[in-house]
Amino acid sequence: MKKWSLLTLVGADQQAIVAAVTRVLAEADCELGETSMMRMGGSFAMMLRVRHENQDLATLLKEVCGQLSLHLHIDDDVDTASSAMEPDVNITVYGADRSGIVAEVTGILATAGLNIIDLETAMAGTADKPIYIMTIEGQALQGVDALTEAAKMISDGVELNIIPIQTLRA
Amino acid sequence: MAVLEIIHYPDQRLKQESEPVTVFDQALKDFLSELEETRLSGPGAVGIAAPQVGVAKRIAIVDVSKLKKPVDNHGYLLMINPEITHWEGMEKGREGCLSVPDFTGNVIRAEKIKIRFQNSEQQWTEFETTGYEARAIQHEIDHLDGMLFLDRLVSRRTDLFERKVYKK
Incomplete structure (x- = not known):
């Protein structure tokens, strides 16, 4: 076995x-x-x-x-159940680097039903003006509009794009 | 009429270039009906191409008019000998394929295309289409050229600037 x-x-x-x-x-x-x-x-x-x-x-x-x-x-004994979870929303986040961006953004979006499937972050910019970049693929369990509404609570200086994913099946 | 068997990669017939249709007869019409029936039997499939049922002919069907989230469309498209004559723009989108079960991935396609094709009466049609319908047509025509969306996968890190921007 x-x-x-x-x-x-x-x-x-x-x-x-x-x-x-x-x-x-x-x-x-x-x-x-x-x-x-x-x-x-x-x-x-x-x-x-x-x-x-x-x-x-x-x-x-x-x-x-x-x-x-x-x-x-x-x-x-990792769960063998089908792991093919379909993302239906793509979120990109960027802003001047500071501590707490990931915690703030994911915390606010979690309350609006975001289930993260894939998240990556990177640091960029110059040493004196660093920027932070994050891309997320996930499921909007309460719909994309709920995420968009919740995103209004995110601090100024953090740019956020929320793009629905409509998967083509052909 | 019957639902045809969908072939799955690594079946090498999916990697072959298909031949143009030259005979427009009743047998062709019968096949088109069966191909459509097969598409409708697939879960939510917006398109199908003849090579996906093992027939190496330049025939594809696309219909994005019945999506839950409606998109611009030209209705039911039965395309024989289709050709894309113009491409414009680029857009990333997620695709899956009846011939590649259990996987979806990101693919970059032209945002706007001009397409021409024949119907079952050999008449040519030509029009421009954009977005989701253009993506579906490009996916299907790829099948006719022996290409799968797997040949065009981009890293999930690849991001293009999108038009729709929500700001706080």
């Missing part, structure tokens, strides 16, 4: 981390499901859903994690 685990690996970024880690998994017949891997600051962060025959993944990955100085975290 195969089972799913969610692996999180983080370490200082260097070339060919993905190839090294996934090679070990492939040779042990571990199958990859959804994954998300990206450089964040000077680190490289990987999250991988893996399906396997109840293997000891910590032991399996010990050597490669040692070589690449990766921290490994394993969550077993």
Whole structure:
């Protein structure tokens, strides 16, 4: 009986981390499901859903994690239910950088029914005038108008665009 | 009439270029009826192309006139030998496909197109269309050229400036 685990690996970024880690998994017949891997600051962060025959993944990955100085975290028996959640709203946020933008925006939108499926943020601008940028894909559980109305409560200086997604099925 | 079987990628017939229709006979009309019946049997499908049922002919159907959130449209479009003769603008949108179950992704399409095609009586029509209908037509014509929306996926990080802006 195969089972799913969610692996999180983080370490200082260097070339060919993905190839090294996934090679070990492939040779042990571990199958990859959804994954998300990206450089964040000077680190490289990987999250991988893996399906396997109840293997000891910590032991399996010990050597490669040692070589690449990766921290490994394993969550077993991750929910196997269909994870294909459809976003119906796309939100972009930007403004002069300050602490608390994500907390404020997501807090206000959560009360108006936003369920976040995917969120990314980035820092940009110059050192003396940094800006903060966030993109969100989610579900507007109370409708897009509720989000638009709630967004009026967000502080001045934070620009917000809320765009409904009408998925084409063809 | 029958609902035809939708073929799914990695069936390589979806990656082939389709042939123009040259014979306009009763068999063609029968096929068009079956193709439409097949589209209607798909959950909320606004379009279908002949290659999706394994027929390598330049035939597609688009109908975006019955959406819950209405969009500009030209009604039911049965397109034989369709050609896009003009493209304008770019827009990101989310697409799914009967031939690629369980996945939707972001694709950039022209915002406005000019399209010409024949009906089942061989008569040509030409018009301009925009937005969602233009997107659906581009998706279907891609099928006739052996292209899937998977060939045009853009990173979810890719963002274009949109027209609709809500400010506080």
